[in-house]
Amino acid sequence: MSVFSRVSGLRVALVAAAAVAIPGLAHAEWRKAETKHFIVHSNGFERDLRDDAIELERLDQLMRTTFALPDVEGGRKLPVYVVRNRRELEAAEPELPERISGFYSANFRDVRAVAVRASGDETLRHEYGHHFMYRNFPGAYPAWFREGFAEFFSTATVTPSGRATLGKSPLSNVQVLNNLRWLPMDQVLAGRFSFEDRRETSAFYAQSWLLMHWILTEPERRRRMEGYLRDTAGGASRDTALQTHFGMDAEQLGQTLRAYLTAGPRYAELDVGSAEPALAVTTLPDSADEVLLLDVNARNGGPADQGPDMLARARKAAADHPGDVLAQSMLAHVELRWGDPAAAERAVQPLLDADPANTELLLLMADARITAGDRLTDPEERERLYRQARGFLARAYAADPGDNRIYQNIAYSRRFAPDYPTENDVELWRRAVAIAPEVASNRAVTAEAMLRHGLVDEAEQVILPVANDPHGGEVPERLRRILDRIAGARASTASAPAT
Incomplete structure (x- = not known):
């Protein structure tokens, strides 16, 4: 299922608009706030922690309303960590590029989001945008799409009365677009930019946001972009897909976006209800x-x-x-x-x-x-x-029974058994993917187990969301072998004599 069909062991990160660091105290008291969908950890003020947890719950409600998605009971809650500065962010993930202010990661060990408080609430909303997309719309999306989607929802707001805004322009992105040199749009569509070059990185994020805003705010453009993504995921060139679905090349797309920016991107207001999210705060031990x-x-x-x-x-x-x-x-x-x-x-x-x-x-x-x-x-x-x-x-x-790690670890521990994979092993992998579709690393092994049982169509459905994703975390050769086996099984079935 694509993002547009509803509106119509991965890592992603948010670049800070400016390098901000707040010196940490020698000791800080950690707390966690648990809500229906989140477990938020913070070593700041309790008031800020409560606000973060409630804001994330309201954002989840807004996004479900936007995409007409029902709330699913029993899913694992997303762990979120709000830290005070870059030093603490590096303690959680030492290999982040210098200007990163938060990240979201989903692999077989765990799923989590981490954000620096000094970078503002938009960082939290951006990282949750990644989780929401991967959980609800798993697919092989290009880098500009992933970051543009998260940026689009980073400015969403919901008041205690239930009044929401969607699609407001991030001031930092508008400033970049108005004051810095744009990247060529073919470079943006290809995801080619250097984290080492601050201007390139800022331009890529800003242009990705603008392109996503242009798409999501008009139903016909959403429909056309769905076709573009389907074609490029299937191996078509970006130039060909752009001409086929939008009747323009990358340079013309850039001109269109400049005109869209000049006209002033609009935002929507809607009502999502005023129910106060339930919340429980716990003080963690001093060891935290x-x-x-x-x-x-x-x-x-x-x-x-x-x-x-x-x-x-x-x-x-x-x-x-x-x-x-x-x-x-x-x-x-x-x-x-x-x-x-x-x-x-x-x-x-x-x-x-x-x-x-x-x-x-x-x-x-x-x-x-x-x-x-x-x-x-x-x-x-x-x-x-x-x-x-x-x-x-x-x-x-x-x-x-709602934790995906249980099913994947049972199936993983069976991989050397003489009868692996049994139908039960296939069901274990199937449930692991269903519970945590954002964990891309489970998809290849699930598809391989399904193919051993002749479940060709289901194996294809499982593998396609990551089959052409260069950032999916799987070895491309392994994915190609699985796709070749699927194609071979189909060809064998087609050539078999009728009985």
Whole structure:
């Protein structure tokens, strides 16, 4: 399903309009605010945390109203982390380009959004725009589309009375478009720009926003862009698709957008209701200031070369906070990424004894057994550990059947079995994709399992959203092999004699 059909293990980031940093205090109190769709963490003022959580809930409501999407019960809540400055952002993700002020990431380990508060509320809304699009409209979208979509919704507002605005122009983008040199539109459509060049980056984001605004605010343009995206995802050149669906080339598109900007892009006002989102705020342990962002880093699969430093910091922090759930869980994630799975188990087991139905702890124990099994060459011993992991995952399922990680880890632990994939394995992968469609890394393995059972049409539906996405995180050769197998299965069926 495309974005337009409703209006009609991925990472994305937001570039700050200006380099802003607020020096952090030596210690800050972390809290989390939990709502229907979000778990928002912040080490700032509680009032700001409440405002962030409520604003995200209202944005979700506005976006569902805009795209006529029903609210789905039982889905996993999106973890969001609001940090004070660039230094804290780098603690969560060390390899971000210099001017990034937030990022959204979805992989098999976890899904999360992180934003610097100093960059403003638009950063939070931008990052949630990415999550909303990937969860509800998974597809192989070009870079300008992904960033333009998130930028379009970054300025959306909903008041407590339910009055909403949609499509307001971000001042920073308008200033860039009016004062900086534009990139050639063929370069924007191709996603060619350098993060190292501040002017190029700013122009790319601003022009992507303007192009998306031009598209989303007029039904006929939405229809034409749907055809353009379908053709380019299918292998057509951008020039050909642009001529076919818009009757213009890239240079003419740029001229059209300049005229659109001069005329003044308009915004819409609507009413989405005034119900106050339910919210619960919890103060996190003192250890959070030391360990929470290290945990985000480890969950995100941080760089291999930072392993020794991360292990040293994690082990010291865990020793300083014995019995602390946050500290010991963080240590387990770090050990699983860079250290010893047995050490991860030793950190988690006492916590699990005290809280035997804790889904996160059960997932950690299963991950530890799977990781240890992955390092073995003896098939019987490896299967013994995988079987133990599935025991923990069965308990996690009983506690929370709405977590995609349960299904994907059970299926992953079965991959060396002589009868893999069984129909049950296919169903596990199917459910993992259905629950978290934004986790692109699950799609290739799901399609491969389906093809083993002759489910050609379903395999194609699963793989197509990422098949031509250069930013989808999958190896292009693997995706091409899957598409070739689908084409071969179709050809074989077509040439088979009738009976």
